[in-house]
Amino acid sequence: MRSSQQALAVTAKPRSESQTVSALGDQAALALENARLYQEAQHAYQELAATQAQLVRSETLRAVGALAAGAAHHLNNLLQVVTGRLELALSQCDSPGIQCQLIPALRAARDGAQVVKGLKSFSGTGPTPPLxxxxxxxxxxxxxxxxxxxxxxxxxxxxxxxxxxxxxxxxxxxxxxxxxxxxxxxxxxxxxxxxxxxxxxxxxxxxxxxxxxxxxxxxxxxxxxxxxxxxxxxxxxxxxxxxxxxxxxxxxxxxxxxxxxxxxxxxxxxxxxxxxxxxxEAGRHEAVPAPPEGQAVTRPMRILVIDDEADVRQVVSDMLAAEGHQVVEAANGTDGLSRLVDGPPFDLVLTDLGMPRMTGWEVARAIKASHPLVCVGLLTGWGDQPDARPEDRGVVNFILPKPATREAFRAAIARARPRHALA
Ligand SMILES: Nc1ncnc2c1ncn2[C@@H]1O[C@H](COP(=O)(O)OP(=O)(O)O)[C@@H](O)[C@H]1O
Ligand SMILES: [Mg+2]
Missing domain, CATH: 3.30.565.10 (Histidine kinase-like ATPase, C-terminal domain)
Structure with missing residues (x-):
């Protein structure tokens, strides 16, 4: 009992002034350090939250972009059939009553193509013009x-x-x-x-x-x-x-x-x-010259159309035939290449890009290796392709996005300058 009273007396003994000041100083330093740590933690947390939000946003945009690109591809194939058939029907129809029905349908399909173009430019799969x-x-x-x-x-x-x-x-x-x-x-x-x-x-x-x-x-x-x-x-x-x-x-x-x-x-x-x-800022950058304007083709050509989608292949063939060309169809790259070997020469091969087994780029490379004088056009619902490496671009004479109108076919073919158009 005595000893505990003594101990109490020792602890209860008032501090000297300098001890109090020093203790207060320590407390203040601790408080300041805590405040600094708290601020740092807050700052780090805010940065983390911002980075996370940015990541989520760019991941979401990437996912939506991929979705948009896939949808655009399918829609373009469908729109190629719709616009192509409507254009052909209009060109063969004399009845004003039926024309009145077809014209708004064609306009709506073209507006649809514009919306898909918007989708493609968002998703980054639209054609990339030269820089x-x-x-x-x-x-x-x-x-x-x-x-x-x-x-x-x-x-x-x-x-x-x-x-x-x-x-x-x-x-x-x-x-x-x-x-x-x-x-x-x-x-x-x-x-x-x-x-x-x-x-x-x-x-x-x-x-x-x-x-x-x-x-x-x-x-x-x-x-x-x-x-x-x-x-x-x-x-x-x-x-x-x-x-x-x-x-x-x-x-x-x-x-x-x-x-x-x-x-x-x-x-x-x-x-x-x-x-x-x-x-x-642009580095030392060579301007890419615009492709030279071709002369309009006046003579019919022999054209090979390669597309795995039968409806698209047939409408493209019909559109080209309506322009006076002689058209042969192939449902895949291998079939197309074999037709190039047998029979009279082709002036132009128009190939779809996304096909199972052999892509349009592979078809184009094979043709340029075996038949360097044959023009090759790439028809694509994907816009310009991610695998369009600079060395690939040289193997095709033109890339045409779907849905392509008769006018677009006419202009692209005219620029392609075929070597042996039919007499
Ligand atoms: N300069 C701006 N001032 C106010 N709101 C804007 C502005 N730019 C964009 N927005 C908002 O962002 C939305 C999306 O813009 P945008 O992607 O250009 O699509 P849209 O113009 O077709 O609505 C707009 O609908 C609008 O609410
Ligand atoms: Mg806007």
């Missing part, structure tokens, strides 16, 4: 000019004023497919116009940083709520009802990424939106 070095300022200016009817004339009709401005930075060239990149600007400008029902300002600004060309398209419009902002890159997401497709921003995202860049969207509800993207 050329360009000044992004010029593309922005061209896009502003081509959208003038929307931001000037239509706005005036609505009684509002939309000012546009291009702040041209001193920027290096970028290697892009000009028509595709112009589409990016057009999509952004039209979105800005849609967001300015009471007028306002659209500004496009370019600048150079870190071997990249940066570009921001801003508007002083309605802006977006956070919930909408989270969803704008989803294909077909639109807040504008059936008059819009909801493919603008998702397509832009795909295009910018395929050019090695990135895109981000900042928006404040009621204040406006800025879409910023960057593209890598």
């Amino acid at each position: 050329v070095p360009v000044d992004l300022n010029d593309l922005a200016e061209a896009a502003l000019e081509s959208t003038r009817p929307r931001w000037q004339n239509e706005a005036e009709e609505r009684g509002v004023r939309i000012d546009v401005g291009l702040e041209r930075g001193l920027i290096p060239q970028v290697a892009v497919a000009p028509s595709t990149m112009r589409e990016v600007f057009v999509n952004l400008i039209l979105n800005a116009v849609d967001a300015l029902p009471r007028g306002g300002r659209i500004t496009i600004k370019t600048w150079a940083a870190d071997h990249r060309v940066q570009c921001a398209v801003s508007d002083t419009g309605t802006g977006m709520a956070a919930e909408i902002q989270r969803r704008v890159l989803e294909p077909f997401f639109t807040t504008k009802g059936p008059k819009r497709t909801g493919l603008g921003l998702s397509t832009n995202y795909g295009i910018i990424h395929r050019h090695g860049g990135d895109l981000r969207i900042e928006s404040t509800e009621g204040r406006g939106t800025t879409v910023t993207f960057f593209l890598p």
Whole structure:
């Protein structure tokens, strides 16, 4: 008992002032250290959450892209049959009553083809035009000019004023497919116009940083709520009802990424939106010359059509026959190659791309090896193919996306310059 009282007395003994100050200091240091650790943990957590959101978004977009590409392929094969048959029926029909039925059907099928084209450009399987070095300022200016009817004339009709401005930075060239990149600007400008029902300002600004060309398209419009902002890159997401497709921003995202860049969207509800993207500066880049214009073919040709889908093969053959060509059909690559060996020579082989066993590229390579003078055209529902390596491209004279119209066949065949057209 005594000893415990003594012990108590020792512990209860008041601290000296310096001891108290030192203990307080230790506590304060500990608190500061804790606060710093907490802040670091918070920061790391936020970064992790952002990275995860970005990953989920890009994975989702990739999955949707693959889905879109597959759907586009099937739809294009079907649309080839529909548009081809309708075109042929129209060309053979004298009855105005029946023509009245066929024309809207053909128009609807072509509109369908446009929607599929949108899908393909989102998924990155659309045809990739050649990259050329360009000044992004010029593309922005061209896009502003081509959208003038929307931001000037239509706005005036609505009684509002939309000012546009291009702040041209001193920027290096970028290697892009000009028509595709112009589409990016057009999509952004039209979105800005849609967001300015009471007028306002659209500004496009370019600048150079870190071997990249940066570009921001801003508007002083309605802006977006956070919930909408989270969803704008989803294909077909639109807040504008059936008059819009909801493919603008998702397509832009795909295009910018395929050019090695990135895109981000900042928006404040009621204040406006800025879409910023960057593209890598063009290296030493040779412009790819446009293919030479061919002369129209006046004489009929002997053409081999290879396609595993019977309906597509037959409609393509009928379309070519209607142009006066002599057509032979083959249901696969092996059959096609054997027809090339026996019988009179062909001027052109038109082969489908995606076929089981032997792909269109393999057929084309085999033909160029055995019959180098025969022209080869690739007909594809996939758009330009991921396996279209530069060395592959030389083995075909042209690539034609499905659904191809008679006019498209005519133009491609004319450019292919066949060597021995039938007399
Ligand atoms: N500049 C903008 N200001 C406000 N909202 C925008 C803007 N750009 C895009 N959005 C929103 O993102 C949605 C998707 O845009 P987009 O993919 O271009 O498709 P669409 O224009 O066909 O609706 C729009 O419906 C709109 O809600
Ligand atoms: Mg849009």
